Amino acid sequence: MKVAKNARVAFQGERGAFSEEAAVKLLGEGISLVPRPTFEAAFSAIGDGLSDFILAPIENSLAGSVHRSFDLLVDSQLNILAEVIIPIAHNLIAAPGSSFDEVAVVESHPVALAQCEQFFVANPRLKRVVTEDTAGSVRAVVHAGDRTRAAIAGRRAAAIYGGVILREHLEDNSENYTRFLLLSASADSAENADKLSLVFQLDHRPGALVHSLEPFARRNVNLMKIESRPVHGSPWQYRFYLDLQASRRDPEVAAALAELENLVVDLRILGSYVSAPRSDSTKS
Secondary structure (H helix, E strand, O other): OOOOOOOEEEEEOOOOOHHHHHHHHHHOOOOEEEEEOOHHHHHOOOOOOOOOEEEEEEEEOOOEEOHHHHHHHHHOOOEEEEEEEEEOOOEEEEOOOOOHHHOOEEEEOHHHHHOOHHHHHHOOOOEEEEOOOHHHHHHHHHHHOOOOEEEEEOHHHHHHHOOEEEEOOOOOOOOOEEEEEEEEOOOOOOOOOOEEEEEEEOOOOOOHHHHHHHHHHHOOOEEEEEEEEEOOOOOOOEEEEEEEEOOOOOHHHHHHHHHHHOOOEEEEEEEEEOOOOHHHHOOO
16 A cells, blocks of 8 residues: 555554554555554544554454454544554564573563463563563663563564564464554545445344344355444443455445445444455565
8 A cells, every 4th residue: 555755654552563563564664653652642643633544453363353442443533544464473682782591581562471471381480571562672671781681572673672682483373463454534445445344333132133244145245254342331232343355336235335224323334445465464
């Protein structure tokens, strides 16, 4: 996908985070990167005039959905323009001059730590310390210069902060990928869009969910993902998020959406975009 030169892209985390890597993979090195400390700060960046786009993680192949991103997306007026998938390779990174034998403490985001369980089982002397961000952990470790501390993060973080990679590919499962969404205030749809994301609520009545999916099943539209999330402020009410292998420009899909609108509550199209090619999830 092409964007204007120096387009500003906000993401949650520090420089060197996997979200930054995904943004560069999707849009190229010419973008202006806008790191934000929290998901809330990232999702408000366009409204605050700090960015033109937002790049947010939505799903990991091992850990599942990133629920905070789901909820903020649905509660916002943002639209999905594109998606990108990157492999998640965890590395043990320390300050220059450090050696593995000196390391006693390993810091990182809790998901990253959990995805390297076998490494910690093989090295029981290492104490795990939970932090807010993988790349931020590298920055803190390198800045401190303490040879007993190390962090788990991607190679990009090591390059940005001048860290030394002591061990590579710590992840338990090599099939570890994260899917990210590019979000914008505009609702542009690519000519060759082949993926459709939407969200809706249902009345509490027997068969409501089955009836809502039937317009797509009858037209042989493939349902790629379905997930329910609670509606904040309305206990025991749920939204349903769907990913479909479809284009909004397809007349059959348009007819299915028109039919769906009469069956559900608060239907919202989140985006019609090009699915990430399989080559995006190739390990490097």
